[in-house]
Amino acid sequence: MIFNSINPFTQEIIAEHEVLTNLQLNQKIDSSKRAYKLWRNTSFEERADKMKNLAQFLRANKEKLGLLITHEMGKVLSESISEVEKSAANCDFYADHAEQMLKDEYYDTPFKSMSVYDPLGAIFAIMPWNYPFWQVLRYAAPAIMAGNVTLLKHAPNVIGCAKAIENAFLEAGFPEGVFLQITIDIPQVEGVIASDIVSGITLTGSERAGSSVASLAGKHIKKSVMELGGSDAFVVLNDANLEKAASVAAQSRMLNAGQACICAKRFIVTEKVADEFLALFAQRIKSLQQGNPLQEGIHLGPLARLDLAEKLSDQLEKSLAQGAKLIVGGERVDCNFEPTLIDIADSNNIAFQEETFGPLATVIRARDENDAVAIANNHRYGLASSIWTEDREKAYILARNIEAGNVFVNSLVRSDSRVPFGGIKKSGYGRELGTVGIKEFMNMKSLVIE
Template structure:
């Protein structure tokens, strides 16, 4: 009796051609992967920081040396323009260097002022199971994997089905860098197999970057099996422009913040909240800059954004746009779609009841919401179930620091593009998830902070 093997297909979103097919692991093969993780952890946890750092630095060198080839792989699998893809590989390599250089001091023993000797030590936990998305197929992975592995953990990666080629390339780079087999494994599994991985005694922690729905399901499983988890979920970031903002600069950054990676990022600005006094001027500047953007072949020079990653994503964005217009929003520019190719789009006069306000829009669709004043702008920004990141634009930096504390988000940037940085904690609140990645906080998410008291 033959058994049907499920296949994941990598489809070039611009050409809609199948570029690779990948078999899903059988349950037996998955079991072997888990056993390999268990064996690898027993040895890796006893390695020194110096040994780990040497391999992590080597990994960074491999990524930098192969950035053009790896960037092309990213572009072909998920569609971002080639310069952005290469930049993503470079950023991932930089994160490897950062943790190679800083992990040991981040995890050094901490002593307390007590009459007896007391300290905290940081032990690795085991295997970290990661479920990662397709939109930043290298950065999202190295963002969690570099600190987790430098802490002495091992990891199992379930990547998105449309970027399995990227997952395999990352695993290959780890092995080339000298990491023992099993320290980093990509596991090509289907959704029904996820619970068995989380349930396994081999797995000590779970991290997911993805949608609110996926996060809710995986977090519930992590809770069911009492596993530490970190969730980095959806976002509908507010980009607040106050009366005294530098409107020209704000508009230029606004376009980049919304259209980078074809608008497919949790920290892309999505709600542009502008005080009434400057709303018309900002809207005109913003529209002029959106209109000149070129969407098309991501391998072609002069193209500002490529296609969306999958056809279903493009269809959903079209649905959201059509309904927003029925609900009273006004189309300023764009709105056309051809398969995965979605024209850069701007809509104005959006209110808090509109679908493009209430839902995350994952693509090159920008919305302008007009606020009465500063206080109303903050109120509108906080009137959302997501709380990942926000930006405030004003020349009064002291006032901005006060307003930043009123924003309900995990990150607030003043007069700047919202972005992630290895040195700074990253994560959200509300339905945007919990836990933090990056910085010293990120490496301590998947360690056992063990108190040691010696009388």
């Protein structure tokens, strides 16, 4: 079986990747076992040296690697390069802080008692195509700094990126088998999960994929972390700085051509300022340039696959049939979906209730701030949200009432190596990043010494 890498802007096949046979897959798993026996006993200093090398390699090759990302999934080149740089920064962060994060913790008891953190084994990762470097290094840097090894199943359309990341680890001096990308098909997934070396599974992807993989993890009694769908609320209140809110709204929705779990998708605006915000938002969207992602001055390229563009077109068509008003955009040519803004009156509209993975923004009006929070919470997903108001005390109270794993006030929602990240409801469970993230795949072992 062959996976094709297809340039979404030109629709040309740029590479073919052969799926591993079961024999080849078992050999990879055996290599992971051998690597773990050695890697778990290395010092933090040795791990950090290699992780620093990896960061340096990524930065030195960011243009080449960024070009690969753009060719495989269509991201604007400047965004691709920034993604590589962010991945490098994450490597540096965990190289600098992993040892401190995993230091022994002592308790106030009459006897000597403590918790120590031991690695678990191999972490099996199933990662998406939308941030093909960042999503991988986001989990891999802390997992490997903690003494684990990893097996990566990347999305079929970005296998070239997966191979480039594996090569980067080898170039940085990591032993063979510490980071392995495995080109496998869905029927082979359970065999990897069932392997005795695999002690944890992390998945970033759709709700459907998360449900399936989480079930397999439970079946084989393996720890799992799931970062799934998102339909983030962007709540604008009467006293918000509307100019800033509209500017960030356009950035938040259209970054990566709208293909991010933490893109703002549901813009909930109090009635008093809704018309003014809508006009400013539409103006920002109209100013965006779409086209060849390799050209300067382009703000968004194509969607990553034709089927994704077709699905978004279908969602838009159904939304308009349900009474939504088209404000900006709405046209599609192949994978190129025009930046689009719609105005809806009913939160049951399909564009509000489903995750729209592309440059489609939905605005709905709320009576007041309490109604806005209620509308924001009336959703199956709970990944992230933002609140826009000049009253920070009020923002804190409202943020505590938002049902999401992350809430930002007057700021673009984004992930940061220092801050735990993850969702609730159908957006998944567990956390990545920060100290919490590195401990997700560790054995917290209690030691009691009389």
